[in-house]
Amino acid sequence: MAITDGARQRAAPSPLAFIALMVLVGLNLRPALSSLAPLLPRIEADSGLPVLAIGALTTLPVLCLGLFAPMAPWLSGRLGPERTLSLALLILAVGLALRGLAAPAWLFGGTLLVGAAIGVAGTLLPGLVKRELPDSADLMTGVYTMALCLGGALGAGLSIPLAETLGGWAAALTSWAALAAISLIAWQTLMPASPPPRTQASARGDTGALLRQPLAWQVTLYMGCQSSLAYIVFGWLPTLLVERGYDEAEAGWMTGASVMLQLGAALSAPWLARLGRDQRPALMLVLSLIAGGFWVLLQGPIEWRWAGVALLGFGQGGGFSLALSLIVLRTADARLAGKLSGMVQGVGYALASLGPLGIGVMLELDLGLPGITLALTAVTAAAMVFALLAGRDRRLASDETGHLVVR
Numbered sequence: 001m002a003i004t005d006g007a008r009q010r011a012a013p014s015p016l017a018f019i020a021l022m023v024l025v026g027l028n029l030r031p032a033l034s035s036l037a038p039l040l041p042r043i044e045a046d047s048g049l050p051v052l053a054i055g056a057l058t059t060l061p062v063l064c065l066g067l068f069a070p071m072a073p074w075l076s077g078r079l080g081p082e083r084t085l086s087l088a089l090l091i092l093a094v095g096l097a098l099r100g101l102a103a104p105a106w107l108f109g110g111t112l113l114v115g116a117a118i119g120v121a122g123t124l125l126p127g128l129v130k131r132e133l134p135d136s137a138d139l140m141t142g143v144y145t146m147a148l149c150l151g152g153a154l155g156a157g158l159s160i161p162l163a164e165t166l167g168g169w170a171a172a173l174t175s176w177a178a179l180a181a182i183s184l185i186a187w188q189t190l191m192p193a194s195p196p197p198r199t200q201a202s203a204r205g206d207t208g209a210l211l212r213q214p215l216a217w218q219v220t221l222y223m224g225c226q227s228s229l230a231y232i233v234f235g236w237l238p239t240l241l242v243e244r245g246y247d248e249a250e251a252g253w254m255t256g257a258s259v260m261l262q263l264g265a266a267l268s269a270p271w272l273a274r275l276g277r278d279q280r281p282a283l284m285l286v287l288s289l290i291a292g293g294f295w296v297l298l299q300g301p302i303e304w305r306w307a308g309v310a311l312l313g314f315g316q317g318g319g320f321s322l323a324l325s326l327i328v329l330r331t332a333d334a335r336l337a338g339k340l341s342g343m344v345q346g347v348g349y350a351l352a353s354l355g356p357l358g359i360g361v362m363l364e365l366d367l368g369l370p371g372i373t374l375a376l377t378a379v380t381a382a383a384m385v386f387a388l389l390a391g392r393d394r395r396l397a398s399d400e401t402g403h404l405v406v407r
Helices: 002-009 015-027 037-047 051-068 071-079 081-099 104-132 134-166 169-174 177-190 200-211 214-244 248-273 280-298 302-329 334-352 354-364 368-390
Strands: 396-398 404-406
Touching (some): 015 104, 037 104, 037 214, 051 214, 051 334, 051 354, 081 104, 081 177, 104 302, 104 334, 134 169, 134 248, 214 302, 214 334, 334 354, 354 368
Antiparallel strands (some): 396 404
16 A cells, blocks of 8 residues: 555655655645635635625634644554555545535535644654754755745635635635645655654653753744744735725735745744854744734735735744744754654644634624724734744753753
């Protein structure tokens, strides 16, 4: 069976081939989320779902990222990370196809599968990068993050054109299943070889030790805060821009442009972080850009809107790239990177799901853009606090006796 035995019999791909696979997989992990937001008004009109249900639809995939990300190390220990990633891509393709059935039950069910698949796949990739490219794991994480941002930009920018071309929002959502299927075929054909698995007892010990490490929680809480802001953009920014007075198409393109601008920041942020002994200056810079971008778009002069798009895009691209870089920079080896990735993305995304839900509640209560802007600023400030702690030059490692320590 290909998913069961193929990886152990296959030679590892070249570094360039692995990078290409990593980019292709990364392209799949955001369109399923970002393609939904520009279509929400059409979905609400066609389905009759209330605003709170629409808010739950934006929150569900982020919540699933958090709930299913901790399963990635468990599945990886039994199937191997390569076969687990194949399974995640298969589930992603199925979930995207189910969303196209348009009925609310299938829409929510498909979205649940999509969130579960992305949670598992996104958790596995930092550990695989650390294993395959250990000397440049942080920089390659920037390349992977750039692929995520490109996928997010394509999802946001192409949603309305795809809906117009394919005859409706359901077909537009389903169309992204083709990319997942192509990625699954490529990964199954060229995926790297799997090393011998570790014992489950040791794996459980790693997890328990991580939960007792303040450094692990500092990285996790930073990820939670910055991801909350990111998924608010994916889920609600077009709606907030329409509330500000822009039309639906322009709001979609502004969101897509902001996500597209994340590409350069995602690639350059790890290089910027290498200039100093720790990552705190880089983290403060990108979080300040995020705060400024939100204020300009939601409260600043209309003439400054593209400056706001740029500030938000550069800030969020750098913020997410640094969050993933912290996973590999704060760990000594690929095994610990995989474990920390499961904790950071599991707990972090579960916390992040509160962001889109909170914005939905604020819109339902008609609290207005000033209140929403204040809430976004507060989340950014919390991210700064945790970034100052997580950005210090420290690393989780196993000592001579196998216990987890900070060095």
